[in-house]
Amino acid sequence: MTIKTSKAERVTRHVPPFGTQQFVEPRAELAVHDDGFLLTSPLTLSSPERTVVEYLRASASQWPDRVMLADRVMTDDWRKITYAEAMSQVNSVAQSLLNRGIGKGDVVAIIAPNSIEQAIIMFAALTVGAAVSPISLSYAMFPAARARLVSTYTTAAPKILFVQDANVIAEALADLDLSGAELISAAEATGATTFASLTNEPVTAAVDEAYAAIQPDWIGKLLFTSGSTGNPKAVINTHGMMASNLAMMAMVNLRDRNEHSILLDWLPWHHTFGGNVVLTEAIMVGATFYIDDGKPIPGPMMQRTIDAIKAIKPTVYNCVPAGLGMLADAMDSDPALREAMFSRLSVLRYGGAGLSDTVYQKLQRHCEAVSGQRVPTVTAYAMTEASPAAAILHWPTDSAACAGVPLPGVEMKLVQLGEGRLEIRLRGPSIFPGYLNEPALNAEVFDDEGFFKTGDVCRLLDSENPAAGIAYDGRVSEDFKLETGNWVNVGQIRTELLESFDGLFSDLVITGDRKPFVAAMGWLRSVPDGCETDNGILLPTPALREKLTQKIAAWNEINSASSRRIERLILLAEPACQEKGEVNDKQYINQRAVLKYRADIVERIYADEPLPAAVSADL
Known part of the structure; x- marks a missing residue:
């Protein structure tokens, strides 16, 4: 991706250094392999632990009195639990599970917000060799997503179902067949075992015996895909996968275990980023983890997050690009937020999607205003099937633009698609063995060398220097052909088009499958006064229309090919709907779902009569 504005900016202004944190130099090796390349790390993976539970045990021993977790789920005040207290509760709950006959081959499902109780029962289940299956709480909260709740729960087939408050989701629970599971609720509820009753169980030698029996190839978690092409699939995450991935990241992310990290984080634990990276890595390094019950989305939840940042002043912050964009915008008019975010932040991590260079540079300018330095940022090429990071x-x-280099132990096969585009396939100790109960699908998603066919596309940033890393370039399945037969690279166009609008849009969706031309639909980051709506479409003011027209004309001037030229642009009035799967819990836009549920708008774009609301370089 060509980043015009940032290059010019670096020429005309002094660029402050990054913080004082030490980093491992990037290293990668590229070899010719059949119809492509093999990209690997020259570093040898150190011996990982059998299970991530070992990190909790080690940290509880080293920092028993340090606060491990704090939340506001059951109260407006912060509830806190130390590492020693958490370890004691994990062992007691583990004993309670053993007393119920729960162990290897059994599943403990979770439908709950991030909370102290969820963390305890998660690690207790892992301790006794049972699999944990966290299910999106949104499936229970939104009636339109209820079918996904039933599907995921049925696939998991749990013996234990933990919820934070059975009263709140009683209607959803009524849709589930709970006959084979014990319902456990953190809040008291009729027909449910109270979680607190599990935390005082006297611990016997059986807990350590069960823990000692765990093998790396045992199933540790069942994490569900987003279900963009059907019902969510259960991704098997073994104990060895998760422990290997943490060991890989520890080799290249230099973290001083004597430094007390303070995290504030909202990323949901039923997603691999929040549950497999943020939570377990925080425990591994003995961090104090404040659970943010807000979320960087428009409305009161955004203010909840802003207030928490001001109160906690984190040293490590994780987010998704959409959230970082909103926070960067909020800092423009809130210097107190900027000061709180960057006064002691040592690293900023993001994942789930690519971060626009416009937002990246704005965040760095905010950081410079506070500290005089830039904040180091960390991201990864990751997915649920890789537990999650494959490159970092x-x-x-x-x-x-860079998504990193392969982690030690990960083999990245890059199959040539043409025009510098490479399909990514993965193999290694952190790559999943398959989807649960999906033998036909598993036969399709692995090639004859055992590489997982991700369906993702990347580019080498410098073919002469593999250590420069890769850049994510979209999904093979998102690309389409125009009626002319020309292929359209959706991921690349979306990323570069977002950049060309200089932060005007929070996200874009590209259209044109079997149509005569490429068009785009998008959501403005900020809607100016005077805009009206018409059947889900935002009507731009004359000033806004002129500005957008100029932007499209500038884009088309250097992107004249039919596969890249944008003929029409539509502003979407209604935000992406989580109930319909247009956006997930991490605010990642599902292009396929948006096109499906807004098919009427797409058809109007391509109608014989030009859509009056459409913006075009020719209108």
Whole structure:
């Protein structure tokens, strides 16, 4: 991706250094392999632990009195639990599970917000060899998503179902067949075992015996895909996968275990980023983890997050690009938020999607205003099937385009698709063995060398220097052909088009499958006064229309090919709907779902009569 504005900016202004944190130099090796390349790390993976529970046990021993978790789920005040207290509760709940006959081959499902109780029962289940299956709480909260709740629960087939408050989701629970499971609720509820009753169980030698029996290839978690192409699939995460991935990241992310990290985080634990990276890595390094019950989305939840940042002043912050964009915008008019975010932040991590260079540079300018330095940013090429990171950007950079280099132990096969585009396939100890109960699908998603066919596309940032890393370039399945037969690279166009609008849009969706031309639909980051709506479409004011027209004309001037030229742009009035799967819990836009549920708007774009609301370089 060509980043025009940031290059010019670096020429005309002094660029402050990154913080004082030490980093491992990026290293990668590229070899020719059949119809492509093999990209690997020259570093040898150190011996990982059998299970991530070992990190909790070690931290509880080293920092028994340090606060491990704090939340506001059951109260407006912060509830806190130390590492020693958490370890004691984990062992008691583990004993309670053993007393119920729960162990290897059994599943403990979770439908709950991030909370102290969820963490305790999660690690207790892992301790006795049972699999944990966290299910999106949104499936229970939104009636339109209820079918996904039933599907995921049925697939998991749990013996134990933990919820934070059975009263709140009683209607959803009524749709589930609970006959084979014990319902456990953190809040008292009729027909449910109270979680607190599990935390005082006297611990016997059986807990350590069960823990000692765990093998790396045992199932540790069943994490569900987003279900963008059907019902969510259960991704098997073994104990060895999760422990290997943490060991890989520890080799390239230099973290001083004597430094007390303070995290504030909202990322849901039923997603691999929040549950497999943020939570377990925080425990591994003995961090104090404040659970943010807000979320960087428009409305009161955003203010909840802003207030929490001001109160906690984190040293490590994790987010998704959409959230970082909103926080960056909020800092423009809230210097107290900017000061709180960057006064002691040592690293900023993001994942789930690519971060626009516009937002990246704005965040760095905010950081410079506070500390005089830039904050190191870390991101990764990751997915649920890789537990989650396969490649990681672990060194300072002044661009958001790079997705990193392969982690030690990960083999990345890059199959040539043409025009510099490479399909990513993965193999290694952190890559999943398959989807649960999906033999036909599993036969399709692995090639004859055992590489997982991710369906993702990347580019080498520098073919002569593999250590420069890869850049994510979209999904093979998102690309489409125009009626002319020309292929359209959706991921690349979306990313570069977002950049060309200089932060005007929070996200875009590209259209044109079997149509005569490429068009785009998008959500403005901020809607100016005077805009009206018409059947889900935002009607731009004359000033806004002129500005957008100029932007499209500038884009088309250097992107004249039919596969890249944008003929029409539509502003969407209604936000992406989580109930319909248009956006997930991490605010990642599902292009396929948006096109499905807004098919009427798409058809109007391509109608014979030009859509009056459409913006075009020719209108």
